[in-house]
Amino acid sequence: MTLATFLQRVISVLEEAEVPYMLTGSLAAAYYAVPRATQDIDLVVEVSPEKLAHLTDLISSAGYYVSLAAAKEASAQEGQFNAIDPQSGWKVDFIIRKSRAFSRSEFERRVRTTALGLDLTMVTKEDLVVAKLEWAKKGESELQIRDVRAILGSAGPEFDWNYVGRWVSELGLEEQWKPLKSSAMDHRG
Numbered sequence: 001m002t003l004a005t006f007l008q009r010v011i012s013v014l015e016e017a018e019v020p021y022m023l024t025g026s027l028a029a030a031y032y033a034v035p036r037a038t039q040d041i042d043l044v045v046e047v048s049p050e051k052l053a054h055l056t057d058l059i060s061s062a063g064y065y066v067s068l069a070a071a072k073e074a075s076a077q078e079g080q081f082n083a084i085d086p087q088s089g090w091k092v093d094f095i096i097r098k099s100r101a102f103s104r105s106e107f108e109r110r111v112r113t114t115a116l117g118l119d120l121t122m123v124t125k126e127d128l129v130v131a132k133l134e135w136a137k138k139g140e141s142e143l144q145i146r147d148v149r150a151i152l153g154s155a156g157p158e159f160d161w162n163y164v165g166r167w168v169s170e171l172g173l174e175e176q177w178k179p180l181k182s183s184a185m186d187h188r189g
Contacts, residue, residue: 019051020121022121032128082179
């Protein structure tokens with residue numbers, strides 16, 4: 001099974017369960033600028049605690065391993081749970097949409113696009129930059145910084161620098177953002 005086939009099946013389950021979702025993480029970064037191999041799919045989901053059992057039942061019925069207990073814990077803590085295809089080893093992380101202002105804005109701004117030959121909803125380029133800056137701050141991950149640098153390098157005139165700047169300020173990400181923004185502006189001329 002290919003990654004695209006696995007993702008299509010997962011999206012079908014989410015749509016059947018009427019659970020809004022948003023592709024993010026390394027697949028979104030690959031779509032925007034940074035192709036690389038990955039075994040994981042990251043999907044932000046907006047699912048009520050009442051719908052969790054139905055969702056996990058549908059995931060299990062599709063042939064994937066998922067834990068209802070882990071899903072309930074993730075929902076209560078605004079964390080994440082995963083589902084794994086035992087045949088291929090593909091894994092999807094279901095990230096519960098957080099209630100904070102940035103997460104609400106990020107999810108509301110998601111866009112419908114075509115990636116891997118699939119019609120799906122994805123994080124915007126700007127929101128992905130902010131999210132990766134947060135991950136970089138939490139873990140000092142050079143990979144996140146490289147992703148942001150590549151995304152900014154491919155940013156066209158439609159890129160909303162002011163939107164990113166607003167969330168950078170609100171989330172205290174200036175230390176991570178300033179050198180990347182400066183470098184991107186230098187390369188833009």
